[in-house]
Amino acid sequence: MKLKVMLVAVIILSVIVSIYVDVARIGVENKYDTVEIVADLYNFENLSANTGNDISNILKEMKANGLKGVAVPEVSLKRLRDTGKISLNTMSDVQNIYTLIGKTDNEAVTQYLRNITDRQKEIQCNFLIVTTRDRDTFDFLKNSLSRRVPQDKLTILEKNKDYAFIINEPMDTFSDQGLGFDVKDLNMVKALGFDVIPRVENFNGIKDRDIENYIKLLKNYDTKTVIFGGNDVLGNMEKISYAASQFKKNGITVGIIDTPMGKKLQSGIEKFTKFDGYRGLKVYGLSEKETQKYDINDIVDRWYRSIIERNVRIIYMRAKVDDLKTPAYNMKQNITAMKQLNTLVDYAGLKTGIAKPMGVIHQSKIIEVLIAVGVVAGGILLLLSFGLKEVPALILTIATTVLTAAVLLTRFNDLGIKTVALAASIIFPSLGIVYFVNSSNGLINNKEQKGFISVSLKIFIKAVLISFVGGLMIAAIMADSKYMLKLDYFRGVKLSFTIPVLIFAIYYCYKVFKIDNFKKFINTSVKILNMDIKIWHMLAAAAAALICIIYISRTGNSPLIKPSSIELKFRDFLEHYLVARPRTKEFLFGYPALILAVYAAIKKSKGWNFILGIFASIGILSAPNTMSHVESVLTMAIERTVYGWIFGAIIGVIAVVIIERLVRFANNLLKRGALL
Template structure:
């Protein structure tokens, strides 16, 4: 009766979780289209290197699939590369002024007498460049003086040249006109600066509106707004419906890629899209397929919608080669998108989504019920104690989710789900292994599916209780990955020892029995192999694994990605799921009970990995479901192949050397 009540609570929680999960699926389905976005500064540099007009290069890449261009704010370094100005330190400018007849320079040096020795002096003969810089530098920095003698123009800024030369200094709106004339989508790459005021933010927004621009990515290490202006900037973006990009790093990091992004996104209503860009080093080193595969993987696994292309000139190759290389790479990637039905078009940004608090509480009750049932598998509980723990867990859940510790409560419930339900799945399998019934196929496959469904409850809880815009956009994330990978395996070891190992002995005698056990060599061999596998397994978990992936495995992954799209995880279909089939198969065929312990360790890896798949919240829910189904189907098939091979090898060992199995 008691378990029926707990199972009823879990079923109710699953129904609620399905509802919340469907809301998430709807939001993810509305977040669509992919933009291949070229960086205008990089495209200009590439065109210049190849001796082409920028318009000609843009037209070529548009034909290959590029459909948007990001316009950067003006930078001194870029203007100098284009021959529109020169700049130097005040010290160097003073040396030049001794022999130069440039009266503007001499006046500037006199006005900048108290400036830092490494402050910046800018010289130009272009009046429009001078007027643009004088206006924008004065707006952004203190200590700006400028002068002209009618022919030459000079500006001094009391800021070190190494800091100033790469700062954004406002937009040259002719760049927006160039992009719009090409028929591509213009994206503004806005940079933050100190002293930003409300009216400056409004000026940015008015400029965007005047050019019909509603997509922005932030340059530099910060979002727009500084500490005191982020809220206002986010509010204005929300009011005007301006979508913004959230950078997705090639390697996962547990922190914001740009300072202030979480706060800005919240104020802006999460009207965002994920952006992915390879580093300069990667762009200069990868071949076409490697580069396109990285972009493809970002779309599939990370729900990225903007592929930011900043072509890196390969100086050892001629201009025509460089132009064609990146054009071909874009074409390959577009082909990948066509193959999987992803439209190259203007991004429909993410919409704000939050699960109602009361639904999260109900889901949390399911986690509590599962936790009590799990504890009961190790320490038999009386009805009164079980109910008392359920009530206590309910009060803690409600109290936490309706307090300032809400985020901590959600993450704790998600972590508990990742541990409890894979562990319950293995507890179920151990009970099944006590008595075989039915045919071999039904015994192995049916119980495999039942155990996986128990684990899937934990996956459902994680996918729904954390179905929030900030998690789906990876502004926050699931915590405790390594714990979720280790705890179910540890639970299985404890469960086996407490409940199934030498049932005729009490706990103290069991420990004494193990300490006095005569260990056979083949036990040691299995233990060493298991230890090596465990080391590799733990080392490759988390966002920044200590053990990398081999080239051969990368090729295998690429094959699966392009064949199945939702690539199943190797630890599931090559290790965990087959081990569960082996565990059940060995019991059915009457092998020694100790094999349940050996295969059970690896089988628990498959069950916990099933749940862990759904803790990668940035991956679309549909992809995670497909990935799990593919893994289960392949795992069952491979499991039967392993079983035939293992039975043959163990039979041979028994016949040849009399090794008992």
């Protein structure tokens, strides 16, 4: 008994520390409150072409309706080709023309082909040939390509006013690679009064002076935020620390592109932000294909959900252009999208403007250890519930505490944090479930018929609060910029969803069905195996299997079964009116099942108490899972949890009242039938 008191005291200390950290985290999140809509400059040229209006006029109109920033990508060979500044071909295509008519439309290339052997032509057939007659374009490419392409892979040709480059690189990848910025684009965006957000791209062989030139250009345009283009960050891999130090020195923030859980981030982004002190802000945008696929309401819903659920603060906007609609319609729908988002941002209590980076937050290792010992204490309490004796429990407590502290205080700290968070997501819901089972067992064995509303609400509140303790600990021990910016994240979602439910089944058999030793387990198993299987047994088993498959497949970072369109619309409805939308499985299934399970216990029905208890377990474990999404705003996670409790309890009580009345009505009918 003394050990239990000590363990509870340790948990209380850990909860106090967790609340202290969570309050500090909320303070950081509250200052990260400005949402910025940023347009992709080159993508918006599609809208310019569709409307026949100059791109600068398009941007002015967008600015008047809420556009704050413009992202300017680096120029690529494909971009230069599409704008008519260069011709881009493979050597084989040019050779075919040369073979057919004895020359090409570029004197420099013609002269080059005359001077190489057939063997050289064969070797170079897949090389790229870039031709131009524009001196400025030639100078730009000469400077850019000389820094990005090794000397043995680049040939520069010039004859009269014909210029050409022969490049030993693949067309499908190199033609999209950034080659530097067109200063005319940057000047235009700056002159229009926008927040200029360059999309800087890394390249092989980048040197310190190249990074310094980028920094000089960024400072010249008063750049506050950079969103890296391409697949990796500036300086990756050899020069990443130098690039990050220059960003930090000059106060330039990195935009971290939001990706689905488990999907690959831009290569090097976690390391870059680590060198930069984990300064950054989240960026979300639909691809061009997705933008054309979804209607405006769907697009805005996805933007809004990324803001309130994943702490995104830059919405990267691509223009939606429908060639079957009028130019006026296309202009209007893009303006409408911005206006709708601005309204929703204001409704969510946030501001629109130039986005600021999230404040840096880290926890000391001592704080992490204090939180972790509370999780250890919870785990020992859980084992004591299954009959572990005090002496081995004490030894296990000391050993586990020492091991956990050792892991957290060493270079394995990151692994330790994730392990403690996962343990908290399993242990405290399981403790809530154990309390629920113990209470149900007491009601089943109590001869008195107690009022279900007060009893069920009391058990409901205590069970969910015990589980909620685990959520507070997860939110605190993972209250770090790395997790809040989703550069790393909570692992083991499926385990946290399934193990507590399994613990419920095992503990229910142990506590209620009194299967407390191996012999009883074998005897019960034999009885079950010897049962006469009826059709309804098979149907019930099939239904249970289907529910389990759906439940497991809908959990985790990449659910196999996606929500239906009706469910998505229902979610959107709740998000628009509550902002912090409670989880469907909580307030429609899990929490009402908890109330109904208590009602079944009051009515002495072990069978229904057990069946409903399975669904009740899903509700009890949900709060820590919600708070394990550390990239979400903590106040939002708490609000949605409380909403789930309130709605779930109300639905559960209403369901019990209806069932109680239906039972009474059925009993009255039976009595009348007996009298007749």
